[in-house]
Amino acid sequence: METESFEISGWERSKISNQDVNMLRKLGLTKKEEGLLFPGEESFPTPRIGYRVTFIDHLIRGLSPPIHEFLHGLLFVYGLQLHQLTPNSVLHISIFITLCECFLGTHPNWALWKRIFYIRRNNSHNTNYNVGGVVIYVRPDVDYFDVKFPDSVQGWRKRWLYIREEYLDSQEYNIEPFNGDAKILRRRSWVAEATKEEKMATNALMKRIRELQNTRGKELSGVQITAYFLRIRVQPLQARKNPLWLYAGEKDVDRISKDLHVKDLERLIQCFSSLSKKDSVPTSCRVEPYSGTNALPKPLMKHFISLGTQFIGYRDTVEDLKEALAKANKRADDLAANLEQSEKARKKAEQDAASVGDLRKRLHQSETALSEKITQQIAREEAIIGRLESQNRRFARKMSQDFELQEPEGDRLLDAFALLEIHGDLARRRIADARTAFTHLFPYFFPKKKQPDAFFDLAKHFIPEEDLGLAFRQENLKIGIEGTIALVAESQQNVDWARTGETKRMNKEKWQSLIKAAKPHSKKILSFLGYKPAASSSSAKPEVK
Structure with a gap:
């Protein structure tokens, strides 16, 4: 050997x-x-x-x-x-x-x-x-x-x-x-x-x-x-x-x-x-x-x-076996020489048996606890994997776009994290695009408001309870009414504004509310053009200063 x-x-x-x-x-x-x-x-x-x-x-x-x-x-x-x-x-x-x-x-x-x-x-x-x-x-x-x-x-x-x-x-x-x-x-x-x-x-x-x-x-x-x-x-x-x-x-x-x-x-x-x-x-x-x-x-x-x-x-x-046998015989002689000493040690060991039994019991409890901990860790890892995969599926449904890993690791946890990173990167890019779009549209929809810095606050302006399109159309209608009033004032015509809204196809109350909303703006326009509105509430005949 x-x-x-x-x-x-x-x-x-x-x-x-x-x-x-x-x-x-x-x-x-x-x-x-x-x-x-x-x-x-x-x-x-x-x-x-x-x-x-x-x-x-x-x-x-x-x-x-x-x-x-x-x-x-x-x-x-x-x-x-x-x-x-x-x-x-x-x-x-x-x-x-x-x-x-x-x-x-x-x-x-x-x-x-x-x-x-x-x-x-x-x-x-x-x-x-x-x-x-x-x-x-x-x-x-x-x-x-x-x-x-x-x-x-x-x-x-x-x-x-x-x-x-x-x-x-x-x-x-x-x-x-x-x-x-x-x-x-x-x-x-x-x-x-x-x-x-x-x-x-x-x-x-x-x-x-x-x-x-x-x-x-x-x-x-x-x-x-x-x-x-x-x-x-x-x-x-x-x-x-x-x-x-x-x-x-x-x-x-x-x-x-x-x-x-x-x-x-x-x-x-x-x-x-x-x-x-x-x-x-x-x-x-x-x-x-x-x-x-x-x-x-x-x-x-x-x-x-x-x-x-x-x-x-x-x-x-x-x-080799003969050599091993010779060593075994020598070992047996050594054991015989130590037999008396071992007998003394046996008595002491009997006294310590109680503590040894307690130690074995504690060791068994520790091993059981460790095995339970491993089981809990495996269950916890499975729960984490399930939550990650669920989030990935929800993201794919929301975005109507699914991804597959080209080189999967073969480990469900690592693969779920990799997909989550892809989805997170896509979400960050889409949020950046949305922020750019909102930044360009904000001055047109909210000319009198200061544009917020935080994306969440910026997005909230475009998700109000009322219809932004309807509000924008109403604002344009007000501007049209103001322009009409200005043109009438320029031509010095006599117009009964209340009767103007009495058409069969229009709602009178709605029309009057629009005129009322346009009134403060019309005064400023007439004043700028050099006309003074008449005192009558039912007609407006402008006079030259």
Whole structure:
């Protein structure tokens, strides 16, 4: 084992969105009560007893508790923790298990795994990672299924959470306890090749893989295998009651949810691979997988063969196990030497048990309160999104103009804010245009008033209770009457103004009110022209001074 170690990169606070939670719910990963716990403000994972740290991108790629025995052995042989695998590496393991159980008719075979894969450190931009610090690769000389993985999965290290540990009755142990600061130590097993004996035992399996890849019209691809385990809703990396070659359809005991919608399935496959939206997404396999309706040929024979080859690849770990056993014996001697001291400490611990119980109770209450707070925050965010979207719809109806984002973020809250910014900018421009129009019209409608500076006060003048058009027509009528009076005065005619309004088609009272309103102005006009009105109230005969 080499002692060269990676630099430890720090953990970051988990940022799980509502979109992530909805995806977990669709995939059936939130059905178990308290099966998942979302972290609070902590920037370093601190799982409570009975829980383990994992990532959303690991769960959606086939990981669920209890952990599959093959993954147990892989982590043990490579000396890794679960969080040190990248999402693409997790998907590699899921595809391999599905390949073995559905298309090769055998349990996951360690010797076959060594013939195909090796691992190495994950270096990016001169950074050695701890979280996702190793990557699984296909050996250059092996012709294996092209999965078309993306170069990287953006932001997956910031989407960690806690999952409750589970065990099958047949499992006597679990994987190593979580240690977020554990260094990654490179081992010879990372690149160990299959022995001659292992190659002989797996030649038939390698031949079958080549046939699956190259049979014309029935070529099997990594994307098809991925689509298959997503479609049947069975997690390959979960310790299951039955192998996949016994899959029984919708009533299968290992299914975690109902069938996904075709669009949801296609989105997941595009997320897992480098396929673009224009590429066709296979939702079925060209080769019929083994299942309850497509039984294995001579299943008992294949089962015995798999038992004979499954654990061949673990022989190179014997020396490591011997070394570990020696350390364990030394540790046992040390524990025996400390037994007497531990007995004394036990008595003291019994005295402190009451306070410890109270501390656990308070810790549980704090965790419950934190979980409730997260739920409240999610509900509050949904309410804010609803109000923003409602305002955007109302604005679109009022303006009779709707907008669509050219490059949406995919986050409802950010997209609603973006639309609100567009609507706000449009409203500001329209208000500026209205202010310009009101400023030009104000002197014509209100010549005797001072124009206000505030837009609200300016707009109120154009929204009075009375009809501005009617008032403007009446004002023009008054001016016409004044002009008529002036012309009559100039021609020195005798006019009975009261009788002038007695036409059948005009309202006398209205006409008289107009004359009355024009009277003060007519006096000024007559005075300017040099005439003096007569004293009679029913006629106006001007006299020359």
